Amino acid sequence: MFQTVLKEVVDGTEGGIASLLMDLEGITVDSYSKSDAPFDINIIGAEFSVVLKSIQRAAQMLEAGDAAEVAIQAAKVTTLIRVVGNNYFIAFSLRPDGNLGKARYMLRTRAPLLLKELL
Amino acid sequence: MFQTVLKEVVDGTEGGIASLLMDLEGITVDSYSKSDAPFDINIIGAEFSVVLKSIQRAAQMLEAGDAAEVAIQAAKVTTLIRVVGNNYFIAFSLRPDGNLGKARYMLRTRAPLLLKELL
Numbered sequence: 001m002f003q004t005v006l007k008e009v010v011d012g013t014e015g016g017i018a019s020l021l022m023d024l025e026g027i028t029v030d031s032y033s034k035s036d037a038p039f040d041i042n043i044i045g046a047e048f049s050v051v052l053k054s055i056q057r058a059a060q061m062l063e064a065g066d067a068a069e070v071a072i073q074a075a076k077v078t079t080l081i082r083v084v085g086n087n088y089f090i091a092f093s094l095r096p097d098g099n100l101g102k103a104r105y106m107l108r109t110r111a112p113l114l115l116k117e118l119l
Numbered sequence: 120m121f122q123t124v125l126k127e128v129v130d131g132t133e134g135g136i137a138s139l140l141m142d143l144e145g146i147t148v149d150s151y152s153k154s155d156a157p158f159d160i161n162i163i164g165a166e167f168s169v170v171l172k173s174i175q176r177a178a179q180m181l182e183a184g185d186a187a188e189v190a191i192q193a194a195k196v197t198t199l200i201r202v203v204g205n206n207y208f209i210a211f212s213l214r215p216d217g218n219l220g221k222a223r224y225m226l227r228t229r230a231p232l233l234l235k236e237l238l
Contacts, residue, residue: 054170054173058169058170063195064194065193070191073186073188076183077184
């Protein structure tokens, strides 16, 4: 079921490359990559699990409320991260010219489905 | 001149709250807040300078190219961060219901003006 959702997110978004579901300790639950993906989404997820924790600490200190979504645009890849429940997140990498609006919509609507399975 | 640009970014974006120009060590160059801002943008900037450095390390390790833009959406505030040159960034906080597309446009078009003054 995780695989179905992760694949749907990538294949349903123009420029989608890969997606994964991971816990905040950096352990992958499941992942999906297009066959021509130029990198390993598991490594991206592990790196950004550290970033996400520092963002959550900052948000707590600032009393900004929970950080729900983070978008990181680098020269070669855009990565969108959405928190799923208290302990998991979904990361989705797409090409810099991909459809970021669609990507955000996909994660926002699919996160509740993943959460239901994780509980 | 910095003040003019920072004010223009906030006042020209629906939902804009505050903006600042800071170096990657967390030292503020200049900042602007609407009079009813619910927080101190300098504290937000200092927290996120740490986050930005960890993102840049991750992007380097992943060979993703330089991280140009980061958007962090929390429950009470959205913060958009754009790197300016090698040593500075501009942070812009807006309400969660603010116009994020306009905010991104503002930072993308104003960053070169700020950079020219910083060199």
